[in-house]
Amino acid sequence: MPWADLRPSAFRSQVVSGAAPAGAGAAARSRVQVANEPHHRHDPRPAVNPLIRFIPPFLVRFFAKPYVAGDSLAAAIEVVQKLRRERGLLSTLDLLAEDIHEQEQADRNLATYLEMVEAAAAIDPADRPTLSLKPSSYTTAPLQDGGDAAGSLEALRKIAEKASACGVALTIDMESRHWTDFTLDALRQLHAAGHRDVGCVLQTRLFRTEKDLDGLPAGCRVRLVIGIYREPADVALTEKPAMKERMLEFAETLLRRGHYVEFASHDDVYVRRFVEQVVPRAGVGPDRFEVQMLYGVPRDRFLGDLQRCGIVARLYVPFALGWDMAIQYLRRRLDEYPAMVWLVTKNLLSRR
Numbered sequence: 001m002p003w004a005d006l007r008p009s010a011f012r013s014q015v016v017s018g019a020a021p022a023g024a025g026a027a028a029r030s031r032v033q034v035a036n037e038p039h040h041r042h043d044p045r046p047a048v049n050p051l052i053r054f055i056p057p058f059l060v061r062f063f064a065k066p067y068v069a070g071d072s073l074a075a076a077i078e079v080v081q082k083l084r085r086e087r088g089l090l091s092t093l094d095l096l097a098e099d100i101h102e103q104e105q106a107d108r109n110l111a112t113y114l115e116m117v118e119a120a121a122a123i124d125p126a127d128r129p130t131l132s133l134k135p136s137s138y139t140t141a142p143l144q145d146g147g148d149a150a151g152s153l154e155a156l157r158k159i160a161e162k163a164s165a166c167g168v169a170l171t172i173d174m175e176s177r178h179w180t181d182f183t184l185d186a187l188r189q190l191h192a193a194g195h196r197d198v199g200c201v202l203q204t205r206l207f208r209t210e211k212d213l214d215g216l217p218a219g220c221r222v223r224l225v226i227g228i229y230r231e232p233a234d235v236a237l238t239e240k241p242a243m244k245e246r247m248l249e250f251a252e253t254l255l256r257r258g259h260y261v262e263f264a265s266h267d268d269v270y271v272r273r274f275v276e277q278v279v280p281r282a283g284v285g286p287d288r289f290e291v292q293m294l295y296g297v298p299r300d301r302f303l304g305d306l307q308r309c310g311i312v313a314r315l316y317v318p319f320a321l322g323w324d325m326a327i328q329y330l331r332r333r334l335d336e337y338p339a340m341v342w343l344v345t346k347n348l349l350s351r352r
């Protein structure tokens with residue numbers, strides 16, 4: 001079914017009938033390889049392109065500003081409410097807090113997340129944002145540097161306890177491969193402790209992900225992404241099309257197993273294939289999935305089309321307590337998508 005035909009009624013009848021779509025190609029089979037690798041492995045490729053690493057912070061901030069919702073919780077909550085009010089979009093709110101060197105920073109991040117839970121809980125449940133969080137934000141001993149993540153699990157527990165009590169849903173972001181075991185273990189522990197509204201992220205670029213699908217808590221929410229961290233070729237795919245084929249393949253598996261799928265991509269072609277082909281094939285309704293994109297990536301019209309088809313759309317809305325905390329996230333975005341420099345310049349010029 002071509003996207004032009006994806007009118008709300010057409011979508012619903014296809015979803016209800018669960019009919020197999022015409023032209024659905026078999027998803028490319030992925031290589032299976034489990035990578036329970038040591039944490040101190042030498043990475044042959046730099047985490048961020050050296051050219052991007054040496055752009056001065058003020059320039060990173062300039063080019064990437066449209067991707068950050070503000071430098072305070074209040075500013076970010078205002079953005080979340082505006083997105084919902086004016087465009088019907090839901091949000092997942094994220095504090096940019098990486099590269100922690102002092103315990104004081106880790107403590108401040110935890111305290112801010114506890115405040116974020118309260119701020120989210122004060123919003124009507126129909127409009128309420130979820131919260132996204134990174135385990136590395138709560139430790140001065142990050143796993144990618146050979147640390148032991150001391151304090152991360154305790155912080156996640158505290159946030160999950162408060163979030164469960166307040167009716168706020170959490171998603172644990174997935175960081176580099178060093179964090180995958182830790183994050184999935186934490187997820188399982190939180191679910192075992194009764195925190196059922198904690199979801200996770202799986203990166204289709206990692207070979208191990210196919211096996212990780214089997215170890216998820218029953219029915220938990222899963223955000224599927226290709227993964228933004230550069231990973232070496234012995235543990236991960238290196239070509240985006242192959243990663244995206246796996247998003248479709250894994251999305252179908254997860255839907256069939258009763259998971260709620262958050263399909264997070266800006267690639268129109270793959271998002272369309274997900275809603276037009278995978279969802280009907282899995283035979284589930286629009287209450288079992290949503291599409292997610294990043295705040296600031298210009299996809300307004302496409303998101304509107306999805307919403308008109310009755311599809312839930314959510315933006316990942318990052319904010320920072322000070323711009324220095326946002327720089328690392330912004331460098332990763334620039335590294336992945338250097339055309340941001342041109343896009344932002346064009347937007348600024350066209351505003352004049």
Ligand SMILES: Cc1cc2nc3c(=O)[nH]c(=O)nc-3n(C[C@H](O)[C@H](O)[C@H](O)COP(=O)(O)OP(=O)(O)OC[C@H]3O[C@@H](n4cnc5c(N)ncnc54)[C@H](O)[C@@H]3O)c2cc1C
Pocket residue numbers: 172173174175201203223225226227228229240264265266267268292293294296297298315316333336337340343
């Ligand atoms: C909601 C959400 C949450 C995420 N959480 C995680 C996570 O926890 N862990 C993780 O590793 N990764 C995460 N990611 C990042 C993800 O892994 C990808 O790196 C990212 O989404 C880009 O992949 P893509 O599927 O959009 O395809 P791409 O091929 O990278 O992008 C498709 C098209 O979108 C446009 N586009 C993409 N990025 C930009 C940009 N910055 N500015 C302007 N246009 C752009 C371009 O037109 C591009 O051609 C998340 C992404 C989203 C949307």
